Amino acid sequence: MEHALDTTLTVNGTVVRRRIPARMHLIDFLREELGLTGSHVACEHGVCGACTVRVDGEIRRGCLMLAVQADGKTVDTVEGLSDSGELRELQQAFHEKNALQCGYCTPGMLLTALELVSHRPGASREEIREYLSGNLCRCTGYQAIVDAVETVLELKRKGGHA
Amino acid sequence: MNDRTDIALLVPVAEKPEAPAKPRVQTGYVGQSVPRANARRLLQGRGAFVDDLRFPRLAHAAFFRSPHAHARIRRLEFKQALRSPGVIAVFDGRAIAEYCTPWVAVLAHLKGIKSPPQHAVAIERACWQGEAVAAVVAETRAQAEDAVAQIEAEWEELPVVTDMDEALAGRTVIHPDLGDNICFSRSLETEGFADAFAKADLVVEETYGMGRHTGVTLEARAILADYNAAEHSLTVYHATQAPHMMQDVFSRHLNIPEANVRVICKDVGGSFGIKVHVYPDEMATAALSVMLRRPVKFVADRLESFLTDIHAREHRATVRLACTREGRIVGFDLDDLTAIGPYSVYPRTSGIEGNQVVNLTGGPYAHKAYRAKMNVVFTNKNVTCQYRAVGHPIAVALTEGIVDLAAARLGMDPAEFRRRNLIPDDAYPYTFPSGIKFEKLSHHRCLEKLLELMDYRALREEQKGLRAKGVHRGIGLAAMIEVTNPSPAFYGVGGARISAQDGATVRLEPTGMVTCLASVTEQGQGTEAVFAQVCADAVGVSIDKVRVITGDTGTTPYGGGTWASRGAGIGGEAVLQAGKALRSNILDLAAAILNTDRNSLEVRANAVYDKASGESRLPFSEVGRIGYFRPDTLPLKFQSELTVTRHYTPREYGFTFTNGIQASLVEVDVETGFVKLLKHWCVEDCGTVINPMLVDEQIRGGIVQGIGAAMLEECLYSAEGQLLNGSLADYLVPMTGDTPDIEVAHVVTPTVQSELGAKGVGEAGTAGAPGAVMNAINDALAPLGARVTVQPFTPERILKALGKVQ
Secondary structure, three states, X not given: OOOEEEEEEEEOOEEEEEEEEOOOEHHXXXXXXOOOOOOOOOOOOOOOOOOEEEEXXXXXXXXXXXXXXXXXXXXXXXHHHHHXXXXXXXXXXXXXXXXXXXXXXXXXXXXHHHHHHHXXXXXXXXXXXXXXXXXXXXXXXXXXXXXXHHHHHHHHXXXXXX | OOOXXXXXXXXXXXXXXXXXXXXOOOOOOOOOOOOOOOHHHHHOOOOOOHHXXXXXXXXXXXXXXXXXXXXXXXXXXXXXXXXXOOEEEXXXXXXXXXXXXXXXXXXXXXXXXXXXXXXXXXXXXXXXXXXXXXXXXXXXXXXXXXXXXXXXXXXXXXXOOOOHHHHHHOOOOOOHHHXXXXXXXXXXXXXXXXXXXXXXXXXXXXXXXXXXXXXXXXXXXXEEEEEEOOOOEEEEEEOOOOHHHHHXXXXXXXXXXXXXXXXXXOOOOOOXXXXXOOOHHHHHHHHHHHHHOOOEEEEOOHHHHHHHOOEEOOEEEEEEEEXXXXXXXXXXXXXXXXXXXXXXXXXXXXXXHHHHHHHHXXXXXXXXXXXXXXXXXXXXXXXXXXXXXXXHHXXXXXXXXXXXXXXXXXXXXXXXXXXXXXXXXOXXXXXXXXXXXXXXXXXXXXXXXXXXXXXXXXXXXXXXXXXXXOOEEEEEEEEEEEOOOOOOOOOHHHOOOOOOOEEXXXXXXXXXXXXXXXXXXXXXXXXXXXXXXXXXXXXXXXXXXXXXXXXXXXXXXXXXXXXXXXXXXXXXXXXXXXXXXXXXXXXXXXXXXXXXXXXXXXXXXXXXXXXOOOOEEEEHHHHHHHHHHOHHHOOOOOOOOOEEEEEEOOOOOOOOOEEEXXXXXXXXXXXXXXXXXXXXXXXXXXXXOOOHHXXXXXXXXXXXXXXXXXXXXXXXXXXXXXXXXXXXXXXXXXXXXXXXXXEEEEOOOOOOOOOXXXXXXXXXXXXXXXXXXXXXXXXXXXXXXXXXXXXXXXXXXXXXXXXXXX
16 A cells, blocks of 8 residues: 555645645645646656745745645645735736746746745846746746736835736 | 726636626727737636546556667566556557557658658667657556556667768668668759859858757646547547647547547647647557547656657758858858658658758848758657747758858958848849748848847947957847748648648627637637737627637637647638628628618627718627527528638748848856857747737747757757756756847738738747857857857857867
8 A cells, every 4th residue: 555644734725634645746736636737747856836836835846845745734826826816916917918828837937926026025127037037938938927027016116006 | 907806806707798897899909919818717727738637537648668769679578567556558569559550751742751650659669768668557647657667678779870970871770671861851953053152252161050959848748538439439638739630640540530539729838849740659648548448648747758759950051151252142052961860750740840941041141042952860869840940940040150150251240241131122022042932021121120129339339348348248140031821832732631721710699799719729829819809800899709719629610720830820811701701791680680781881899880870770799689589580581690610721822931130149258158148139020910919929938949949958868869868957948047138129011912911920039049149159259269150059168169178
């Protein structure tokens, strides 16, 4: 029998209890077990950032963390952060600037951008590029993404709301 | 959005139709930067990529792949694998071949092209590292992979050919039945070529190398095949660019009637040409579904992607340019060698890329003399085939590289040299020495616009000042031509069952909404958005009324899909014609309802109006209601037709060429060899710009892929044919910090072949960027007497050119 552990975690505000194989990655648990397919799998070795989720308030790569390591923790995904409205301004800016094409990197990109917006409200264009440099987008060439994040930061600095 | 509650935002689908406020009525969407409606679901993680789909009894495939570049399979032992938990079946190539016939990728118009039959899963012999030799199906992917690790194989290693020259020399022949390692050759020479070169004042020569690289779609290749034994039907959910082509391929190779095969592409996570080919492991997955009578899914992992997604662009080309001392180019001479792996890729073949290099070299210039020789050879590396901008990045880089070299030898400014040699804007229609025909290009207007946009003169002044301070900046230009909107001359004429025409069905719904079904597919480039714009204008409705459906052979008209920068130009014209026909039919129905002369009516903004008074007579919702539910109130002989289908095929020219020019500004650190890309510009002429934002984003994304080729990307193989850097940790692609801001501008020369006037734009960025970057680096290095010609331009190569390392 496969080695498995009883695990309790909070995913998008809901408490989830499961017996989870020890080797299962967090991203596979979210996608395969919970059907939260918004976070994507693209490299599975921690380079591309497509599987970025939030664990206890910090972004993590879902492919570099085992699901059982999330025991007792709070996990937020793009689905939950969309429903809660936390991502709303970024989503709107991404939409208006066309800061996505195929959309495969987008959930991960949004989560990284969300952390940037809260941690680095004064970020310059160069600093935005630096902060997002762990998220691979093969479609856009990044400029529109930087533009969208910059727009949200400016909006925040002006104290406005989307 | 200010007045909406959070809940309303969460339900975008319901938001619009139920919104009580009247939508802004607006026509004239073509030409506006309308955001993509389908981006909303992707932004919320509510897309539907193949791996997101859930099916009852879904089984998962994984493949046992050859660890050797060339080896005979002595024995495969499945005993242990079959005992592995969750395993449903394990098959070798012979078992799968019972259900899936092999293919040979040749085209009649590529004279002499040859390739051996290729099976879904190799039988007897593996010809590259990563070729699948057995398939495992299990209840989960993890279990399938566990079982793959339990397969035992006994191999007899065979001689490996990895070097292009070795392959050409043919001392070891990979496929003995073919006689040599040459897949395809082409040569041409214009009349008077030798004379032109003999009389030239200056002949410059240089050899350029392009690194073999790959597309790295963020969503890996993915397929879910669902065979229904009761009706002998196959439904395939597929991350593909060409669903109808795949329908035909599945039908013929799995022996299922075409009408019983349905290919559905929901969201596709990037394609760039990677997902327009027939992949053996995907064919095997479809066969496995038939064999096991249940849905089977295969999603390549990233390591498999590097080993098996098509590679491209492994070329070495020597080019010569002849010109007069006044700076007039008289001719080009090309000798190109390219290696494609052990098989020509089905069904487009691996001869096209080299063929394009021959077609396009020297492309923007007004010379008359041209000679070309090109060999495509087999090697024991992964296969290569058409990747975004097919052949263009090679042709542009070597043309623009040699053009800059000639300008330097003449002591002429590169912009001025181009000005003297670009085909004049009033010379069209124009036949190029390689035989291709240009309808109408705008090289000179693009050049002048670019120089103004970048403030070329000021940059040159700044460069001079900085050089004095030891800062090595370089400015590079690259003019280009680009194949778009291909006619049947591209594939169909060679016998490939690849559609050059596309179709659109446009339907007025009872509520006055419009549904548009189109055969061109969406991969994120914005197909559905531009079709909605064209459709809204053509029918006369506001864009919120239009729904576009693509990517389903079961519902859309027949067509080619997405490739060769054809979606907007060909598919868009079909939508335009279908929309106009629907508008006409709506007027017929309205005239019948109102019992009035049709010519007194017109359509504007979701309603039928009286032309003379401008009074609204009938909203579309009323047209729809009566047309569908109360036809009893209409004249007895009148039948409304509120669904219309139209198709479009470009025929007048083989290709609708576009043109453009790019510029790159770089700074080279001559101590470390690192290059900082400071800025990039592109002026492009894609004819009618349907959506400026989406067009510019296509160009930007394309440029960054070209920058990847120029600076970072190369699939490195050992002499034994082992891929050395097959992971994203080792194979570098541009990340946010590697890319400059990119300014894009347009010259607009609509094609006269279609009413819409749109040409393609998806590949232009990738076509020109490597050449522009190369020229910029060499411009920076010029005062130091150094020059680089082999991509990617790594720090090591730059330091070698500077003589700082061996």
